[in-house]
Amino acid sequence: MHRFANPARFMRIAERLLPWVSGATGLTLIAGLYFGLFASPADYQQGETVRIMYVHVPAAWMALFIYTTMAVASVSYIVWKHPLADVAAQAAAPIGAGFTAMALITGSLWGQPMWGTWWVWDARLTSVLILFFLYLGYMALVNAFDDPERGSRAGAILALVGFINVPIIKFSVDWWNTLHQPASVVKMDGPAIDNSMLIPLLLMALGFKLYFLVVLVIRMRGELTARRVRALRLVEADV
C-alpha cells in the first residue's frame, strides 16, 4: 500500500487508468439512466416520481462514502504523514459536498409530491444537513491558514471529529421514528426492492462511484501540479 503513496508513481498509474475509468463511467451512467428512466416500471404508489430515487439514493450513498474516504485518508495522513493522503482528502471534499447537496435537493424534489412538503426536520434529513455543513466547515478550515501545511493538519483532525456523524446518519432511520423510510437495499434478509428497480439503482451507484474516481484523480492531479508550482516558486524566490 505504501508503495503507491509516492505521488509520481501514483500519478503515472492514475494517468494510465484514467481513460478506461472515464469510459466506464460514461457507459454505466448511460445504462443506469436508460434503465432508470425508460426500462423500469413506475411505482404502484409513487408513480413516475420513483425515478428520482435512482439519483437520490446513490448520491446519498456517495455523500457518506466520500466522507468515510476522507476520514480514512486523514488517518493515514496523521499517522504516516503521506502527502498524497492529504491531497486525496482535500480533493474529495468538494465532490462530497456536491453529492450531499444533490441528495438534499433531489430528496426535497421527491418530498414535495410524496410527503407534501419540501423539508421536514426529522433525524435523517437533519443529520445529512449537518454532514453538508461539516463538508463546508472542512473546506473553510483547510483554506483558512497562510501555511497550507497547517490547514492540512487541522483539516485532517476535523474530518476525524466529524466522522461521528456518519454512523448517526446511517442508523438515524432505525434509532428514531422518522418520516424517511428505513434502509431497503442493504439488509440482512436481502434487498426489499424488485430486481427491475434494483438494477438501475445499482448501475447508477456504480456510475457515481466511478465518476467520483475520475473527478478525484483529475482534482488530485491539479493539486499536485499546483504544489509543484508553489515549491518551484519558493526555490526561485530563495535564489
Add this chain to the structure above:
Amino acid sequence: MSAFWALVGRDLRLALRQGADAVMVLMFFVIVVTLFPLGVGPEPGVLERISSGIVWVAALLAAMLSLDRLFQADYDDGSLDLIVMTPAPLELVVLAKCLAHWLTTGLPILIVSPLLGVLMNMRPDAFWVLLAGMALGTPVLSLVGAVGAALVLGSRRAGVLVALLVLPLTIPILIFGVGAVEAAVGGYGARPHLLLLGAVLLFALPLCPWATAAALRQSTT
C-alpha cells in the same frame, strides 16, 4: 494532578482579574434572549412555547463567543507553547482548560438561565429540568468548543470559523436539551432526554480532550 489544579487556578485567576470578558459573554446571552420577546411580540403563550429553544440557542451562541478565550490569548503571548511542553499529559491539560472555561462561562449561563426563563414565561416546573439539562449540556459545549478553538489557532477570521465548525457538532445538545424541557412541560418524563445528554457528556469527556490535544500539538510545532 497538581499541574491540573494549578492550571485551573491560573485560568480562573486570569478570568477574574479580567472579569469584563466573562461578564460580556453573560451580557450577550441576556441580550440575545431579550431580543426575542421584542422580535416575535410579547404574547405570553407564544413566548412560553418557544422559551426553552430560545434560552438554549442563546446559550449556544454565547458559548461560541467565549471560545476565543480558551486558547487564543495563550497562543498569542506564547504561553501555550510552554503549557504544551509541561510533563503532564496534554489531554489532562486540555481538560483543566475546559473546566476553567466551563466555570467562567457555562456555570454563569446556567445560573442566569432560570431568570431568563421567567422573562420568557417558562412554566416554573420546567426550571429544574432546564437547569439539569444545562448542567449536563454546557460542559459538552466547552469540550466540543475546545476542539474547534484549538483547530483554528493561527487561522484567518478564527472567530467566525470556530462557530462554523462547532455549531453543527452541538446540534445534539440543543435537540436533547430542548426536548427535555418540552417533555417536562408536556407532562412526559424528561428522564430519557437527560440520560441522552448525560451520554453525550460521557462520550465527549474522554474524546474531545484527545482531539483537542492532537490539534494543539499540530498548531504549536
